[in-house]
Amino acid sequence: MAAAAARFFDSDLWWSFSRSPVAVLSAVVALLCIGGAVLAPWIAPQDPFDLATLNLSDAFKPPAWAEEGDAGFPLGSDDQGRDVLSAIMHGARVSLLVGVCAVLFSTLLGVSVGLTAGYLGGTADALLMRIADIQLTFPSILVALLVDGVVRAALPRETHDQIALFVVIFAIGISNWPQFARTVRGSTLVERNKEYVLAARVIGLSRLRIMLTHVLPNVLGPVLVIATLNLGFAILAEATLSFLGVGVPPTQPSLGTLIRIGNDFLMSGEWWITIFPGVALVAMVLSVNLLGDWLRDALNPRLR
Amino acid sequence: MTAAPLLEVRNLRVEFPTRRGTLVALHDVSFSIAPGEILGVVGESGAGKSMTGAAIIRLLEPPGRIAGGQILLEGRRIDNLSQDEMRRIRGRRIGAIFQDPLTTLNPLYTVGRQLTETMQTHLDLSNSEARKRAIDWLEMVGIPAAAQRIDSYPHEFSGGMRQRVVIALALCAEPRLVVADEPTTALDVSIQAQVIALLKRLAREKNTSMMLVTHDMGVIAETADRVAVMYAGRVVEIGPVREVVKHPHHPYSIGLMNSIPPLDHRVERLAQIDGAMPRLNAVPPGCPYNPRCPKVFDRCIVERPDLLDAGSTSAACWLYDRAEAPHV
Amino acid sequence: MFAFILSRLLQALPVMLVVALIAFAMFAYVGDPVSIMLGQDFTEAQRDALVRDLGLDQPFFVQFARFVGNAVQGEFGLSYRLSRPVAELIAERAPATLELASCAAAIALFVGVPMGVFTGLYRRSWLSRFFLTFSLIGVSLPTFLIGILLILIFSVWLGWLPSFGRGEVVQIGAWSTGFLTGAGLKALVLPSITLGLFQLTLIMRLVRAEMLEVLRTDYIKFARARGLADRTVNFGHALKNTLVPVITIAGLQFGSIIAFAIVTETVFQWPGMGLLFIQSVGAADIPVMAAYLMLIALVFVAINLVVDLLYFAVDPRLRADRGAVRGT
Numbered sequence: 001m002a003a004a005a006a007r008f009f010d011s012d013l014w015w016s017f018s019r020s021p022v023a024v025l026s027a028v029v030a031l032l033c034i035g036g037a038v039l040a041p042w043i044a045p046q047d048p049f050d051l052a053t054l055n056l057s058d059a060f061k062p063p064a065w066a067e068e069g070d071a072g073f074p075l076g077s078d079d080q081g082r083d084v085l086s087a088i089m090h091g092a093r094v095s096l097l098v099g100v101c102a103v104l105f106s107t108l109l110g111v112s113v114g115l116t117a118g119y120l121g122g123t124a125d126a127l128l129m130r131i132a133d134i135q136l137t138f139p140s141i142l143v144a145l146l147v148d149g150v151v152r153a154a155l156p157r158e159t160h161d162q163i164a165l166f167v168v169i170f171a172i173g174i175s176n177w178p179q180f181a182r183t184v185r186g187s188t189l190v191e192r193n194k195e196y197v198l199a200a201r202v203i204g205l206s207r208l209r210i211m212l213t214h215v216l217p218n219v220l221g222p223v224l225v226i227a228t229l230n231l232g233f234a235i236l237a238e239a240t241l242s243f244l245g246v247g248v249p250p251t252q253p254s255l256g257t258l259i260r261i262g263n264d265f266l267m268s269g270e271w272w273i274t275i276f277p278g279v280a281l282v283a284m285v286l287s288v289n290l291l292g293d294w295l296r297d298a299l300n301p302r303l304r
Numbered sequence: 305m306t307a308a309p310l311l312e313v314r315n316l317r318v319e320f321p322t323r324r325g326t327l328v329a330l331h332d333v334s335f336s337i338a339p340g341e342i343l344g345v346v347g348e349s350g351a352g353k354s355m356t357g358a359a360i361i362r363l364l365e366p367p368g369r370i371a372g373g374q375i376l377l378e379g380r381r382i383d384n385l386s387q388d389e390m391r392r393i394r395g396r397r398i399g400a401i402f403q404d405p406l407t408t409l410n411p412l413y414t415v416g417r418q419l420t421e422t423m424q425t426h427l428d429l430s431n432s433e434a435r436k437r438a439i440d441w442l443e444m445v446g447i448p449a450a451a452q453r454i455d456s457y458p459h460e461f462s463g464g465m466r467q468r469v470v471i472a473l474a475l476c477a478e479p480r481l482v483v484a485d486e487p488t489t490a491l492d493v494s495i496q497a498q499v500i501a502l503l504k505r506l507a508r509e510k511n512t513s514m515m516l517v518t519h520d521m522g523v524i525a526e527t528a529d530r531v532a533v534m535y536a537g538r539v540v541e542i543g544p545v546r547e548v549v550k551h552p553h554h555p556y557s558i559g560l561m562n563s564i565p566p567l568d569h570r571v572e573r574l575a576q577i578d579g580a581m582p583r584l585n586a587v588p589p590g591c592p593y594n595p596r597c598p599k600v601f602d603r604c605i606v607e608r609p610d611l612l613d614a615g616s617t618s619a620a621c622w623l624y625d626r627a628e629a630p631h632v
Numbered sequence: 633m634f635a636f637i638l639s640r641l642l643q644a645l646p647v648m649l650v651v652a653l654i655a656f657a658m659f660a661y662v663g664d665p666v667s668i669m670l671g672q673d674f675t676e677a678q679r680d681a682l683v684r685d686l687g688l689d690q691p692f693f694v695q696f697a698r699f700v701g702n703a704v705q706g707e708f709g710l711s712y713r714l715s716r717p718v719a720e721l722i723a724e725r726a727p728a729t730l731e732l733a734s735c736a737a738a739i740a741l742f743v744g745v746p747m748g749v750f751t752g753l754y755r756r757s758w759l760s761r762f763f764l765t766f767s768l769i770g771v772s773l774p775t776f777l778i779g780i781l782l783i784l785i786f787s788v789w790l791g792w793l794p795s796f797g798r799g800e801v802v803q804i805g806a807w808s809t810g811f812l813t814g815a816g817l818k819a820l821v822l823p824s825i826t827l828g829l830f831q832l833t834l835i836m837r838l839v840r841a842e843m844l845e846v847l848r849t850d851y852i853k854f855a856r857a858r859g860l861a862d863r864t865v866n867f868g869h870a871l872k873n874t875l876v877p878v879i880t881i882a883g884l885q886f887g888s889i890i891a892f893a894i895v896t897e898t899v900f901q902w903p904g905m906g907l908l909f910i911q912s913v914g915a916a917d918i919p920v921m922a923a924y925l926m927l928i929a930l931v932f933v934a935i936n937l938v939v940d941l942l943y944f945a946v947d948p949r950l951r952a953d954r955g956a957v958r959g960t
Contacts, residue, residue, distance in 0.1 A: 134647055137932050139891040145913055146925060153662045153916035236774050243776045244898050244910050263780060263899075267795065271784055278777045286772040361857055387862075395859030402857075407850040411949060412872050422858045457948040473858060 016298045023294040029287035033280065037092035044086040045074075055081045063272050076272040079265065084272060087258055088280045094254035095281070098169055099235035105173030106234075107227050110180020111216075117181065118188025119211050129185065132178035143175035144237055148246050164249040172237045179226055187219035221299055228292035232285045239281055255281045309336035310378060310513045311360070311481055317372035318352075318359050318537075320584075327584040329355055329368065331537045334611070337481065342507060342514045344528030344545065346521060346560070348581050351534040353517045357483040360515070361400055362390050378480070396426040399474035399512075401484040401503075405466035405491070409458035415442070415469045416454035419476055426477040441472040445502060464495035468502065475506060481513045488523065496520075500527055521564050525549050533557045536581055536592040543617025553614035554621045555597045591622070599623060640940055644933040649700075651929040655922035656699045659709075660688075662918055708923035713915045718923045722905060727807045728798060729904030732896070733889045735820055736828035740889075741882060744832040748839025752847065753866055763836065770833030775892055779826040779899035786822060794819050796901040827896040831885045838881050842874035849873075875946050883939035887932045 017023050036043070046053055061077040062068055075084040113132070117125040135143060148171040152160055160167065191197060192215065200210045241247030242256030243263075250257060255277045262274025318330035330352050337343045345353045358364045360375055362383075375383040382393060394400070402408040410418060419438035423429055429437065435454070442450035445468040447461075458466055467487065474482055487503065488496040504527050507514050516528055524531055524545065531548040533541040533556065541554040552558045562575035579596040588594055591604040603622045614624040683689055690698070702708070708718035751760040773781075787795035799819030801808040810816030846852060847870055855865045894906035901907070905924065912920035944950055 134650055137647065138928065139888040142891040142894075142928065145894065145910070146921065149913035149916065149921050150658055150662055150918075152913065153658075153918050153921075232772075239774055240776060240895060243774075244895065244913075246910065246913050259776065259780070266780065266784060267788060269788065271788070274780055275784070278780065282773055282777065285774075289772060363853060363856055391856075391859050391861065393859070394857055400854070400857035402850055402854055404850060408854040410851040410855065410869050410873070412947065413869070414948075421860065421864065425858070425860055425864075459949045470854070473854075477859070 013298055017294070020294055022290055026287040026290035026294070029283055030291060033092060033284040033287065034096060036089050037096045040086075040089035040093050044083075044089045046083040046086040048082045048087045048090055057081065062270075063276075075276045076270075078262070078270075078273045084276050087253070088255065088277050091253050091255040091258045091277060092280055092284065094165075094248055094252050095235050095238055095256070095284070098165065098172070098238040098248065098254065099231055101169045102172035102176070102234040102238070103227050103231050105169060106176040106230065107180055107223060109173065110177035111184050111219075111223060113177065114181040114184025115188055115211050115216060115219075118185040119192060119207065119215065121189075125185070128181070132181050136178050140175035140233075141237055141240055144171040144241060145244070145246065147171040147174050148241060152246070161249050164247075165252065168238060168241060168247050171241070172234050175237070176230060176233065179230070180223060183222050183226055184219050187222060188215055191215050191218050225292065225296045225299060228295055229289065232289040232292065235281070235285055235288070255284075308379060309376075310339045310341075311515070312336040312376040312379075313356070313360070313373070314376070315373035316356070316359060316370065316375065316383075318355060318364065318368055319371040320368050322367075324585070328371075328587075329537050329584060330359065332610070333373070333534075333537070333539050335532050335539060335542055337513045337515060339480070340508075340511045340513055341530065342504070342516055342528045344524035344531040345515060345517045345534060346519060346524055346531060347534035348519065350581060350583075352537040353519075353534050354485050355537075356534070357400070357485050357515060357517050360483055361394050361398055362387075363394075363400075392426075395422055395479065396477045397479050397481065399477070399479040399482040401467075401470055401474045401482060401487045403486040403489050405463055405470050408470050409466060409473075411458055414455050414457055415461070418469075418473060419454075422473055423476050437476070441476050442469070444506070445469070445472045446498075447472075464491055464499060467491060467495075467499050471499070471503060471506065475510065475512065478510065479512065481515065482507070483515045483517070485517045486519070487516070488520070489518070496523070503527070521549070521561070533560065536587050537584065538592060538620060539611065540593065540621070541614075541617055541619040542611065547616040551616060552619075553617050553624060554593075554619040555599050555623075556593050557619070559596075591620070636944070637937070637941070640937055644936070648926075648929060648933060651926060652700050652703060653696070655703075655925050656696050658918050658925075659699065659922050660695060703923075703926055708926075709919045711912070711917055711920050713912065713917040713920070718919045721908060721920065722923060722927065723806065725903060725905045725908050727809060728902060729890065729893050729897070729906060731810060732820065732823055732827060732902060732904060733886070733893055735824035736826075736831065736889050736893075736896075737886050739824055739828035740831035740835055740885065743828075744835030745839050745878070747832075748836040749843055749867070749871060751836065752840040752843025755844070764840075767833035767836055770829050773829075775826060775830060775895045776899050778829055779822070779896060782822045782826055783899070793822050795822070798903060823896050823900045823902055826899065827889060827893060830892070831889060834885060835878065835882055839874055839878055842877055843870060846870045846873045872946070876943065879942045879946065880939055883935050883942070887928075887935050890931055891928060 017027075041047070061073045061081075063074065063076045073083050073085070075088070077083055078087065113128050117128040148167060151167045151171070155163075197210060197214055200214050205214075238247055238254060239256030239259070242254050243260045245260060247256055248254050253261070258277035259274050259281070262270075262272075262277065265271075265273050313336065314334050316330055316333040317328065320327040320329055333352070333356055335343065345356065347353050355364065355368070358368075359370055362370075364370070370383055373383070374381055377393070377397060382390065385393070409415070413421075416435065416438050419441060420429075420431070420434040423434050423437060424431075439450045439454055442454060447453050447465060447468055453461075458469070461469065471487075474484075484503065488499050491499060500523055503514070503516075506512070516524070518524060528545045530543060531541075531545050532539050533548065533552075533554065535556050541548060541552060541557045548557060549561060552561050556577070559575070559577040563577065565571065565574055577596055582588060582592060582595070588605075590606050590608055591597070591600075592608075594600045594604040597604065601622070607622070609620045609622045609625070611618040611620050612622075612624040614621070688695070706719045710716065711718050711721055714721065747763050751763050754760050770778075783795045786793045794815075797819060798810045799815035799817075800813040801810050801816055802812045810820055852865060852870055855869050860869075890906075893902075893904060894910050896902065897904045897906035898910055905927075908920060909924045911917075912924070
């Protein structure tokens with residue numbers, strides 16, 4: 001383990017990371033966001049879901065630095081006396097969970113399709129890629145919305161509310177697989193004709209085995225980059241869906257839900273209820289995107 | 305040397321500031337071109353031939369810049385002109401021909417439009433006059449059916465035809481000097497001779513001087529009046545073409561000429577110069593050729609020679625310093 | 633030319649059919665349209681009559697053909713939620729969305745392209761750096777947050793512009809327009825900026841990247857070597873060459889503007905198709921969703937066709953076959 005760590009700190013990747021102030025700063029912000037989100041139940045000042053701790057007399061407190069601010073509510077409180085900071089930390093948890101799961105789902109789907117299409121070629125390839133092309137014609141947020149709407153229509157209301165989180169993950173994941181599929185297919189086409197795959201075939205390994213143990217590891221580099229860049233997108237997509245009121249259920253508010261709810265109080269001047277979740281969202285997405293950009297450049301200097 | 309020179313380059317120095325210090329790309333380059341004269345400039349890739357041409361028309365790739373020396377056109381300094389004054393000189397007084405005709409023409413404009421816009425920028429011509437002249441020029445450079453072809457786009461011409469169009473573009477505002485940077489390198493061998501013959505004929509007809517940059521000694525021997533040999537950003541030998549080709553003085557020129565395959569007899573093995581030209585950040589002190597020179601001696605390692613009179617040519621080599629006479 | 637359009641239309645046909653198939657599948661198999669339409673109380677006879685009426689007892693292909701036939705005539709049945717013909721609902725809302733989208737597209741193009749050209753030409757100026765930083769924010773801020781921020785600043789704090797609705801509209805035939813009244817125009821400002829900002833930054837970055845690429849080409853250098861004015865080179869030769877890729881992306885972006893209008897319309901309670909769609913998604917109103925999907929697909933196909941035609945107009949290389957026919 002120590003050896004592995006030593007090798008990591010000695011690597012080109014680490015060198016290029018430590019030389020890029022943007023990457024370091026993004027990593028710090030991303031770690032803060034992720035840490036705050038993951039540890040929310042333990043470190044948040046308040047449990048925003050425990051109705052017993054809420055007190056209506058604490059409602060609409062402005063941020064702590066404002067004149068009527070209260071140190072107990074650093075970023076102010078909402079209409080029910082809920083601490084905005086705690087709500088953000090719990091909301092970020094949901095946003096992050098949905099984002100990560102959606103990216104994993106599209107990665108899995110996209111990589112399988114891409115590998116299959118690239119390795120089999122022929123009709124299967126043409127068909128799969130044509131589907132990807134048609135889907136790519138439409139903005140992915142529209143696809144996610146449609147999928148969400150169709151699932152909503154197909155399921156009875158109670159069932160839907162129970163599994164709403166999975167529906168959102170599914171919808172966002174589905175909306176974004178073609179990118180992975182295309183990239184993986186491209187790399188697979190290159191790898192397929194290399195000597196080592198030929199050798200594996202001569203030995204008589206099965207197609208599945210060759211794809212998984214020989215081709216797959218060699219196409220994972222670009223997949224990692226796309227996945228990082230897609231995490232930001234997925235978090236944003238979830239926030240957009242929730243903002244539109246069709247994403248995660250109100251019982252598990254994400255950052256998008258918080259912004260949606262806070263939006264109602266914007267006109268009456270209680271801006272902090274909606275703006276702070278927005279800032280948290282942007283900080284998280286921007287830092288993840290910048291990290292992804294850096295990773296892409298670091299792994300492939302020619303793309304710069 | 306008869307009349308006053310048309311172009312005179314004195315101690316030209318071009319530098320590229322980089323993060324790891326300044327690279328000197330051209331070092332004390334001096335030469336002149338007489339009216340109507342064709343000066344060939346030869347040397348290996350990276351010797352600074354093209355850069356000399358780019359510096360004269362002030363189109364160095366940034367961050368390259370002229371760091372010293374003077375460039376005089378008809379006795380007037382042009383290296384310190386403003387960008388706008390320089391723009392009026394480009395095309396009008398000094399034309400340019402680039403290497404690859406496939407990429408030098410704007411793909412979205414007809415050749416006629418590119419010709420007329422060039423002429424109308426520099427000459428006071430009405431649209432119909434400009435168009436008439438454009439057709440004349442296309443005829444002069446040997447484009448068949450010029451009156452119809454004038455409205456064609458570059459992609460509708462072959463490579464050789466496109467280079468003829470480029471030549472027409474370079475000459476159409478009647479400049480006194482043309483800087484031709486490897487004008488035939490990108491062309492088919494069968495086309496090269498035609499294009500060179502065309503260039504030479506037009507230069508003679510219009511009494512235009514030419515700086516012909518190439519690494520093709522055959523082209524030089526056939527076209528140029530005088531030749532400058534460049535090595536590692538310096539002119540190492542300059543003189544009349546016959547002398548430099550037949551009786552070179554600088555050891556590098558000698559090596560270069562020996563590496564040309566003779567046409568009149570078979571040789572088992574071509575002579576070659578050992579080693580490679582140093583990169584700009586690793587030019588040795590003294591004569592830059594010293595690591596490869598078969599005749600190197602102590603002074604070459606410490607002191608850099610300027611162009612010295614070597615009889616029929618000038619050579620930047622200590623062998624031709626009077627004080628070193630015994631070595632000759 | 634005609635053959636080209638025809639072939640593009642033929643390529644678009646399968647895409648439309650696949651989309652129609654999805655829309656039909658949603659319509660026929662998701663939920664139970666019959667019980668939704670009948671409500672709570674109905675007899676078996678009523679049910680059977682409706683099933684026959686809707687053709688649900690027919691085989692799949694007959695049903696699908698009927699669906700496509702109806703769709704071509706703009707017939708998508710009744711909205712589950714509002715019990716009104718879907719075509720009517722959409723026709724009512726379309727003007728609001730189209731006016732918003734075209735304003736947003738105009739902002740994106742007429743601000744984005746000049747900013748891109750500027751940042752490409754003057755890479756090192758502080759204004760370019762400012763534009764680039766600004767564009768980074770534009771890309772990272774989700775549309776709805778931009779809308780919220782604009783409302784907070786311009787409606788809540790400054791009180792200059794309305795935060796929701798279309799203001800005052802004038803009815804011209806079936807078209808309701810906000811262009812003719814002061815209140816209508818004021819109401820357009822914030823939503824169009826919100827919707828256009830992302831596209832603006834995208835177009836700016838694209839134009840900048842293309843500009844940098846084109847400025848490095850030989851033909852731009854050659855244009856400078858011909859002494860053409862900077863203005864001609866930058867805004868004629870260079871900009872025209874950046875247009876080809878810009879047209880593609882800008883065209884596709886117009887499609888996504890219509891799709892992203894969903895978000896903007898929600899933020900500003902703008903009574904357009906997007907708001908209708910999102911309300912339908914929330915209420916599982918399948919006929920409206922299916923119709924909207926088909927409409928968006930049609931818009932995308934139409935835009936792709938227009939983009940191809942624009943290519944034709946800009947890039948003569950695509951017209952190569954015509955030149956061959958002319959035999960020049």
